[in-house]
Amino acid sequence: MNTSVSVKDLTLKFGAITVLDKLNLDIKDGEFLVLLGSSGCGKSTLLNCIAGLLEPTDGQIFIKNHNVTWEEPKDRGIGMVFQSYALYPQMTVEKNLSFGLRISGMDKAEIDKRVARASEILQIGPLLQRKPAALSGGQRQRVAIGRALVRDVDVFLFDEPLSNLDAKLRSELRVEIKRLHQNLKNTMIYVTHDQIEALTLADRIAIMRSGLIQQLDDPMTIYNEPKNLYVAGFIGSPAMNFFKGEIASVDGRPAFVTNGVTFMLDGYRAKGPLQPGTKAVLGLRPEHISVDGPETVNTHQAVVEIEEPMGADNLIWLKHAGQSMSVRIGGNRRYSPGAQVKLAYDMSLASLFDAESELRI
Amino acid sequence: MADQATLNTVAAAADASSGSLSGPRGNRPRPIFSTRNIVLYGTLGLAAIYYLVPLYVMVVTSLKSMPEIRMGNIFSPPVEITFEPWVKAWAQACTGLNCDGLSRGFGNSVRITIPSVIISILIASINGYALANWRFKGMETFFTVLVIGAFIPYQVMIYPIVIVLREMGIYGTLSGLIIVHTIFGMPILTLLFRNYFASLPEELFKAARVDGAGFWNIYFRIMLPMSLPIFVVAMIIQITGIWNDFLFGVVFTRPEYYPMTVQLNNIVNSVQGVKEYNVNMAATILTGLVPLIVYFVSGKLFVRGIAAGAVKG
The missing domain is CATH 3.40.50.300 (P-loop containing nucleotide triphosphate hydrolases)
Known part of the structure; x- marks a missing residue:
């Protein structure tokens, strides 16, 4: 060309x-x-x-x-x-x-x-x-x-x-x-x-x-x-959920810990070895989080705060790991505020950034 | 919107059920003699009278014969209407040795005003266009100098200009006066045009450049056709300003080229013989007629042009 x-x-x-x-x-x-x-x-x-x-x-x-x-x-x-x-x-x-x-x-x-x-x-x-x-x-x-x-x-x-x-x-x-x-x-x-x-x-x-x-x-x-x-925060609507924490090692496998909540990083394609102790930011898109689906290594409990139905989609805001996060689910699945839900994540679609350089790791 | 409509329907239904259909509805009636109306129309009326009474006196006096004027009631309408003073003011009134009335001054004023207006507007519009749309070196300085020029009192410059014109050999001629009018119109007109052109969307100018239009093509084919209102404003400012000018007319010309305003002064202030008030009034109205007609004809465009410049820039 x-x-x-x-x-x-x-x-x-x-x-x-x-x-x-x-x-x-x-x-x-x-x-x-x-x-x-x-x-x-x-x-x-x-x-x-x-x-x-x-x-x-x-x-x-x-x-x-x-x-x-x-x-x-x-x-x-x-x-x-x-x-x-x-x-x-x-x-x-x-x-x-x-x-x-x-x-x-x-x-x-x-x-x-x-x-x-x-x-x-x-x-x-x-x-x-x-x-x-x-x-x-x-x-x-x-x-x-x-x-x-x-x-x-x-x-x-x-x-x-x-x-x-x-x-x-x-x-x-x-x-x-x-x-x-x-x-x-x-x-x-x-x-x-x-x-x-x-x-x-x-x-x-x-x-x-x-x-x-x-x-x-x-x-x-x-x-x-x-x-x-x-770029991660700019692209995507609603915006990506960010968690500030650090890389850890659980049972010899890489994980991400924030506010006492542990995310196993199984399936995440890192650019290099993940050093335990590195301060990092985990980014999860609202559409890459499943609600009340099958259990995985990362299944967390969270409470629904607000629901925003948009027709085709339904956006729910949850309190999780000490901060609020949004999850996009199908438009016909409704949750009322206060409901307990189980979250699971597709770590192959997650993003991990170094907290200092703000670059993808 | 939809919600509001629904609410209104609901409210109306509630009204109907409680039998209040006869309640207030539609426009609220306003009494004619409210304080607001009296103050409003009273003020407007007073202002109108204040400006119109002198004109009324002038018109009425100019239509009276001298014996009737001597009776002293300046507000009374003429008993016997005569156009004699108008004819005399136009064709027979004497200034110095000439006794051909204001007609000569009118001719001079036309010959001064038309070229001055055209040349000054042409140059100022191009200046304004260049300042608003094209970047060039020294552009800020040039503009600052022009703006300062708008604030320097004329009197300061009169004597130097007399010398310049004398050295150029055009002191006392019509072309000398035309040049002076053109120069003195430049600061305010350039400012006017610059602000107007700056208020036009910049993207139009960019689009024309991408289309391959140069300086003159953009000016004549894009900017000019969009600028009628501001040209009308500039014409009104210049025509009335130059027509009403007295100082430059008396300083920079010889008696045979005196504009109408100077000649009017000479007629009204002549010390010989009887003061002919009716002739003076007629002469004054004749002199003011041109700006008056310009205002009447172009009033609408004038307001639009002023507003167009005022919104932005």
Whole structure:
């Protein structure tokens, strides 16, 4: 696979504030990469640097093995879709789509051909003569994608394109973007703070925090084997349950002890030998804990505090090992507060972190 | 929402069962002569009278003949309406040796106002656009200097400008005055345009750049079509400001180029002969007519433009 976009040692400073710090990133040809992070982590800034809308303080950007660090946005072979759609309000949809092409002095017949193709792909044919104000949010974002489409670019950049839409439209357009990527096979870089979007769309996810990439992996790896405590807490909703304690050895087998409760670590794939006495954090996802199931080496008693039925699922909050934890069970299994339950854990899906370095062990 | 609706239905059902259907319902009636209304309309009415009475006196006086004015009741409507003073103010009133009325001053004012307004707005809008959307070296300094410029009293600059214009050889000419008006409009107009352009979504500008539009393409094709309200505001500020200007007109031009305001002053303040109040009133109204018409025509856009700038930036 060839690299499509390559970022080398990219640094960006606004005065004394370092937004991006020697960031390196290689994106394969045809890959769908999602930059995920909470607001202010530098993900949009990175996208703007790739687009050429911000000048980096240091570092290089390559697109198709061509150094574009000093190039204008229009010469980089990119199309960009913005959160607020950014459609030109005084132009019709057709003029919006063709604006860039008209400026570059393209042949009228070719422009018409490309607009027709884009409007067919996105099914916006009937809207071509309307102004943006007469469109719904979903239609506007489709036109904005079309504007990138007609330019026939190598790389699509999406800056939180679905954040302004309501939940239903968001999931519809999410599927459409995925379909678009499957059909076009372009490289796409997609910025979002929504982990569902990231997990469903991405070939690989880059989780960012304060200008650094914390983990760059495919969605399942990120979900199952988070590299550090931050990623583990960021991905997953409801969030992972964390227990602070230390590694111990019970009958010669590794275990984790917190507040007098012992979790046997049978089945956990550790990166190296687990040293007894190490201060550690155990992470258990709510969906990897079973309630009132068959007995295992780790069967604990706990008391139900609160129940949150969500239709398909039922989330119950329990008091266990001196802290509150959540467990996700089937929507038809109900527990009332105060009920005694038996918990069992699938340790092959658990995560263990060093308490000091916060890295996975 | 659904819960609220259900609650209301339940409440209504309870009301119906207890027989209180005749209770308060819908809009609460408000008495016309409440304290609130008296204070509100009283204040508004007083303010309106305060501003309208002088105008009324002027219009009424300008339609009276001199003997009727000498009878002394300035509030009474004219017994015999005459347009003689208006004709005289426009075409016959004397200033110095010329006796062709305000018409010449009107022509001068038009020839001063139109180019000044167009040039100053054009330059200021481009300045504002560059300051709001493009990063360039020295941009902060440039902007600070402009803002400070807005606060320096005009009087300080008059004499230096006279010298500059004299050295350029355009002192006393219309073009000299046009340049002065353009320069003095610059700080406030640039500020106005910068704030307006800064309030437009930044992503539009970015999208246009990705589409390949440069400085001028973005200005003319994206920014200008979105900025009608602020252009109207700038036009109103400039037209009324330049039309009503007296100081620059009297300092920087020769008598044959005097704008209407200066000529009005010369007519009203002439010391020879009888004071013709009716002619003076007519001349004053004629001079104020242009700004008045501008306000009436563009009032709605003016409010919208001010509000648009006020929300953000």
